[in-house]
Amino acid sequence: MKAIQFSHYGDPDVLQIQEVADPIPAPDEVLIEVKATTVNRLDLFQRNGSRPVEKLPFTPGLEAAGVVLQDSNNFKAGDHVLTTRASQARGGGGYASKLAVPARDLARIPANVSFEQAVAAGLTASTAWGSLFDLGNLQKGERVLIWAGSSGVGSIGIQLAKQAGAWVATTASSEERVDALKQLGADLVINHRQQSVGKVLQETGGANLVIELVSSSLQESLQAAAPGGRIILIGNLGGKEATVDTQAWRLKRVSVLGGGQLHTSVANEEKFLQLIAEKAITPLVARTLPIEQAAEAHRLLDAGELQGKIVLRYV
Numbered sequence: 001m002k003a004i005q006f007s008h009y010g011d012p013d014v015l016q017i018q019e020v021a022d023p024i025p026a027p028d029e030v031l032i033e034v035k036a037t038t039v040n041r042l043d044l045f046q047r048n049g050s051r052p053v054e055k056l057p058f059t060p061g062l063e064a065a066g067v068v069l070q071d072s073n074n075f076k077a078g079d080h081v082l083t084t085r086a087s088q089a090r091g092g093g094g095y096a097s098k099l100a101v102p103a104r105d106l107a108r109i110p111a112n113v114s115f116e117q118a119v120a121a122g123l124t125a126s127t128a129w130g131s132l133f134d135l136g137n138l139q140k141g142e143r144v145l146i147w148a149g150s151s152g153v154g155s156i157g158i159q160l161a162k163q164a165g166a167w168v169a170t171t172a173s174s175e176e177r178v179d180a181l182k183q184l185g186a187d188l189v190i191n192h193r194q195q196s197v198g199k200v201l202q203e204t205g206g207a208n209l210v211i212e213l214v215s216s217s218l219q220e221s222l223q224a225a226a227p228g229g230r231i232i233l234i235g236n237l238g239g240k241e242a243t244v245d246t247q248a249w250r251l252k253r254v255s256v257l258g259g260g261q262l263h264t265s266v267a268n269e270e271k272f273l274q275l276i277a278e279k280a281i282t283p284l285v286a287r288t289l290p291i292e293q294a295a296e297a298h299r300l301l302d303a304g305e306l307q308g309k310i311v312l313r314y315v
C-alpha cells in the first residue's frame with residue numbers, strides 16, 4: 001500500500017509518498033481502504049520534531065474515513081466508516097492508504113454523508129462533543145462561550161451547542177469572521193482584537209460553560225463565567241501559560257476541568273454523523289487536496305489563514 005511518511009524531522013517537504021507493507025488485521029480489527037484524512041496541528045509538530053514521535057519513519061494522521069475491504073466483526077465489505085483514532089490503528093496513522101482498525105473504534109458513516117464531510121467533522125466534532133456534553137454537561141437553555149469560533153473545534157462546537165438549545169457566544173479576529181460565525185448560528189460574536197471577551201460576557205449575563213481553546217485567555221474565561229460556572233480546558237492556541245486571579249475564581253466557585261486528548265464515544269460520533277446527514281450541522285472544509293500534496297497542506301495550515309479543515313483525499 002501507499003503511505004505518506006517522513007523519515008527525518010524537517011520542513012513540509014520531508015513528507016514523501018512511500019510503498020509500505022499492507023497491515024494484516026488482528027481478529028478484533030477491520031481492514032479499511034482510506035479515502036480521506038485531515039491535517040491537524042499535531043501533524044505539523046510531529047513532522048518538525050517539536051513533538052518527537054516514537055519511531056521513524058512515521059505516518060501522521062489522527063483520523064480517517066474509508067471503505068471496509070472485507071466482512072469482519074459486524075462490518076460488511078463496502079461499508080463507509082470513520083475512525084478518530086487512526087494514529088493507534090495498525091498501519092496508521094491516517095495518511096496511509098489502508099488501516100486495520102479495532103472494530104470498537106469505527107463509526108458508521110450514513111449514506112448521504114461524504115468521506116470528506118465525515119473526516120472534516122471527525123476529531124474536531126468528537127472533541128467538541130466531549131467538551132460540551134461529556135465533560136461540560138451542557139443543558140438546554142444554558143449560556144456557553146466557545147473561544148476561537150473559526151477553529152475546527154470551535155466552528156462545529158457552535159453548531160452542536162445551538163442544536164442542544166444553548167445560547168452561544170464566540171470569538172473571532174475580524175469583521176468578516178464575525179459575520180461568518182453569526183451565519184453558523186452564534187448569538188454573540190466578540191472581536192477579541194477589539195474588545196475584552198471577559199468583560200463583554202460579564203456585562204451580558206455570564207456563561208454557564210466556557211470552552212477554553214486558547215489557554216492564555218483563562219483569566220478572561222474566569223471573568224466571563226457565571227457564578228458556579230464550568231470551564232473546560234481543551235486547547236492552547238494562545239500558549240501554555242496563563243495568569244489568573246485566584247480570589248475571583250475561588251469566590252465565584254468556578255470549576256476548571258482539563259480536557260486533553262478528549263474523544264467522545266463512537267456511539268456519540270455516530271450521532272454527530274447523523275446530524276450531518278440531516279443537514280443540522282455542517283463541518284467547515286477549507287480545502288481538499290490529493291494526498292500527494294500533503295506537504296502543501298502542511299504549509300497551508302501553518303500559514304493559519306484558512307477557516308475550517310484541510311482534507312487530503314486518496315483517489
Ligand SMILES: NC(=O)c1ccc[n+]([C@@H]2O[C@H](COP(=O)([O-])OP(=O)(O)OC[C@H]3O[C@@H](n4cnc5c(N)ncnc54)[C@H](OP(=O)(O)O)[C@@H]3O)[C@@H](O)[C@H]2O)c1
Pocket residue numbers: 040041123124127147148149150151152153154171172173174177192213214234235236237238259260261262263304306308
Ligand atoms: N483536547 C483535544 O482532544 C483536542 C482535539 C483537537 C484540538 N485541540 C486543541 O484545540 C485547539 C483548536 O484546534 P483547532 O485545530 O480546532 O484549531 P484551528 O482550526 O487551527 O483554529 C485556529 C483559529 O483559532 C483562532 N485563534 C488562534 N489563536 C488565537 C488566540 N490567541 N486567541 C483567540 N483565538 C485564536 C484563530 O481564529 P481568529 O483569528 O478568528 O481568532 C484561528 O483561525 C488547539 O489548541 C488544539 O490543540 C484539542
